[in-house]
Amino acid sequence: FGRALHLLDVVPSTQDEVRRLADQGAAEGTLVIAEQQTKGRGRMGRSWASPKGKGIWMSLLLRPPVPLPLTPQLTLLAAVALSRGISRLVPITIGIKWPNDLLVNGKKISGILLESAAEDERLRYVIVGMGISVNLDPEDYPEELLEKAISLKMASGAVIDRSELIAVILEEFERLYALYLEQGFAPIRSLWEAHSVTLNNHTVLNTPQGQVQGIPRELDDMGGLRIELEDGSFKTIYSAVIDS
Numbered sequence: 001f002g003r004a005l006h007l008l009d010v011v012p013s014t015q016d017e018v019r020r021l022a023d024q025g026a027a028e029g030t031l032v033i034a035e036q037q038t039k040g041r042g043r044m045g046r047s048w049a050s051p052k053g054k055g056i057w058m059s060l061l062l063r064p065p066v067p068l069p070l071t072p073q074l075t076l077l078a079a080v081a082l083s084r085g086i087s088r089l090v091p092i093t094i095g096i097k098w099p100n101d102l103l104v105n106g107k108k109i110s111g112i113l114l115e116s117a118a119e120d121e122r123l124r125y126v127i128v129g130m131g132i133s134v135n136l137d138p139e140d141y142p143e144e145l146l147e148k149a150i151s152l153k154m155a156s157g158a159v160i161d162r163s164e165l166i167a168v169i170l171e172e173f174e175r176l177y178a179l180y181l182e183q184g185f186a187p188i189r190s191l192w193e194a195h196s197v198t199l200n201n202h203t204v205l206n207t208p209q210g211q212v213q214g215i216p217r218e219l220d221d222m223g224g225l226r227i228e229l230e231d232g233s234f235k236t237i238y239s240a241v242i243d244s
């Protein structure tokens with residue numbers, strides 16, 4: 001991955017740059033990295049602050065031969081790749097909050113946004129957007145975010161070389177993606193479960209269908225979260241926001 005690399009200075013969002021390239025037929029593995037985004041976006045229509053030179057703001061193009069409903073598995077794969085890559089360079093413990101937030105001591109250091117393009121239910125491509133707060137300082141965050149967000153620099157006390165970090169993340173990503181294409185979701189699922197901070201802790205999930213509370217126990221084959229409810233029954237959630 002990243003052999004077709006587009007290093008840009010300022011863009012609205014790297015997601016849109018990759019979408020444009022994908023629509024022109026760009027190959028799997030095409031990567032766009034920007035120094036700064038002026039309209040970075042997160043999940044659920046939220047915005048994503050992407051200050052100049054302080055983070056890794058990048059989007060990767062995949063053309064996986066899987067049906068559209070399985071694409072959430074790739075977000076889980078991305079979360080594992082990021083967490084393994086970061087752990088190779090930075091001595092901190094990273095936990096994955098379902099589906100794909102990376103946390104250090106309960107605070108978010110990275111987020112993943114998966115966008116896909118389909119035609120008649122057939123998947124054409126997937127864009128994996130990855131935002132990593134690498135060298136942000138406290139003053140780069142709005143006051144109210146400091147309770148919830150942290151950078152690798154703030155967490156580890158050291159300035160991190162972004163190019164080195166990108167290289168190890170891509171290496172992990174490529175390895176896990178090859179494993180996924182060869183063996184399916186099962187090995188990714190085990191790795192994700194091993195890194196998770198969501199499993200086995202009481203959780204409140206805000207789903208498009210309303211609030212669900214319970215204890216997440218495992219992932220299902222598609223990447224959904226299986227929640228044990230108070231009455232002992234199980235419910236699987238595919239899309240939700242977990243506030244705490």
Ligand code: BTN
Pocket residue numbers: 012013014015037039040041042043044046048050056057058059101110111112113129130131132
């Ligand atoms: C989230 O946690 O809500 C996901 C955040 C994803 C941010 C990245 S930064 C690179 C790519 N371009 C964007 O506009 N968003 C993603």
